[in-house]
Amino acid sequence: SKTLRLILGDQLNLQHPWFADKQKDVTYVMMEIMPEQLYVKHHIQKIIGFFLNMRHFALSLKQQGHHVIYFYLDSTENQQDFKENLLWLKQKLNIKKLEYQLPDELRLDETLKEIQKDFKESKVYDTHHFLTSRNEVRDFFRGKKQYLMENFYRYMRKKHQILVDSQLNPIGGQWNFDAENRKKYDGKTSLKEPLLFKRDVTELVAVLDKMEVPYMGEINKKEFDYPVGRQEAFALLDYFCEELLPAFGTYEDAMLKEHVTLFHSRLSFVLNLKIISPSEVVQQVIKYWELHQHSITIAQVEGFTRQVIGWREYMRGIYWVEMPAFKEKNFFNYSGTLPQWFWDGKVKMNCLKHCISNSLENAYAHHIQRLMVIGNFTLLAGIHPTEVDYWFLGTYADAVEWVQITNTRGMSQFADGGIVGSKPYVSSANYIDKMSNYCKSCFYDKGKRHGSKACPFNSLYWNFYMEHEEKLKNNQRVAMMYKLLEKIEPEEKEKITEQAKKYLESLNSL
Ligand code: FAD
Ligand code: SF4
Secondary structure, three states, X not given: OOEEEEOOOOOOOOOOHXXXXXXXXXXXXXXXXXXXXXXXXXXXXXXXXXXXXXXXXXXXXXXXXOEEEEXXXXXXXXXXXXXXXXXXXXXXXXXXXXXXXXXXXXXXXHHHHHHHOOOOEEEEEOOOOOOOOOOHHHHHHOOOOOOOHHHHHHHHHHHOOOOEOOOOOEOOOOOOOOOOOOOOOOOOOOOOOOOOOOEOOHHHHHHHHHOOOOOEOOOOOOOEOOOOHHHHHHHHHHHHHHHHHHHHOOOOOOOOOOOOOOOOOOOHHHHHOOOOOHHHHHHHHHHHHHHOOOOOOHHHHHHHHHHHHHHHHHHHHHHHHHOOHHHHOOOOOOOEOOOHHHOOOXXXXXXXXXXHHHHHHHOOOOHHHHHHHHHHHHHHOOEOHHHHHHHHHHHOOOOOHHHHHHHHHHHHOOOOOOOOOOOXXXXXXXXXXXXXXXXXXXXXXXXXXXXXXXXXXXXXHHHHHHHOHXXXXXXXXXXXXXXXHHHOOHHHHHHHHHHHHHHHHOHHHO
């Protein structure tokens, strides 16, 4: 009997066992469809990045001798719907069986479960991408009060024998090198240009325009930067090992107005499309470090490994434990809307101006820019978490729901009330100034809590703690803040609240 195998846009894993041998009666199908372009307004570079990689993937399969049907966005046969296209092929090719890989998004998981019913037979496979199965995080934390990432991370290190000795003790003598990492940029370590692929994508942009796909953000049509295919993904990984790894951990949290990516890998895009796997990435980084231990410290490698086998797998697990309820969480009952400058970067707050303009320009920002500048602001400003999700899901090329929503609504907005993080990630100008050079050339004064040109982060920060005292005061991790707050004179508190109120009423003109 004939089998149809569906491959989704974020399932571009050429190493999947499906492709190990060619089967005459198997047809692979991939499709670019409108609804996937419309559930949020995506950054143009994200759409182009997905389409180019999907097309490249289909071509690779064909070259290997597989039978592939590809629905282009503008092809006349394309009915712009998973179900309609699959049923059309079912009829046309006399298909009996539908096979697909487990989607990583609940919405698609449900859609495909429905479509499955229209076929006589069906089968679902794992994607063979993650180190954990879909429910492994759920099983790991069963019966525990809190989902502590650190515990899960150590379990992963031991289970997969990553950076551990034969007794399963951590190499380097400790599990965590945070104390050595996360420094402000020293102004000396040489900064490298990111590896960019500079591809001409004029034609594909024209297709999007012809089809009236709504999009946001900027693109240089002659020089599209993101990698396409496995070879370029590995080039990015090699570049990371050789040029960036030596300072990765040290400056993991640093921010500079002159340099967007610093020592970050920019691998999230190719990882999330499953072009390259987390174990390929981590194994290669560790192998490189083993050969260069004289020049690269364990702290750099540990810091990186933690992100990939710790945070990334953990977030994916949390997604499957907490969805769909997670999507509705709004711990602080926020209802604000994003200020207009989230869409053009025209804001006087220098940190936000840089982080947002860079995001619109590159469909990228590194973790601390997302967490401690942009997310910090939306949390302090009382923006509805759905608004925030929408912006993050649209803006970043690496944004797919399982990792975007857990990071945004959970880690960054604390809308889950403390499932992902144990306390809200908020800060005043103090932290931003400590980790960046944004404040020096800012219109606002980082040292003032109120009065003319007082940095908005300061009043909003203290206002946040005052406003949410009921909800937060029993949280041990923020007890310190309430002690500090007690020491602020009532008169000063009043001025802070007044200032915060003024700013909150005029978010658009910050
Ligand atoms: P590097 O700093 O080089 O890190 C290496 C890899 O570790 C990344 O490629 C990524 O795969 C993984 N990683 C690091 N931190 C995290 C994390 N917190 N969660 C999951 N994986 C992590 N990441 C996404 O992939 N997609 C998103 O949509 C996304 N949205 C985010 C939204 C907010 C509000 C925040 C605070 C973080 C978000 N992240 C997201 C996590 C993180 O910021 C990005 O993975 C990272 O910035 C990607 O850049 P990089 O590849 O250069 O990372
Ligand atoms: Fe950002 Fe405030 Fe610093 Fe300006 S002074 S860059 S607004 S933290």
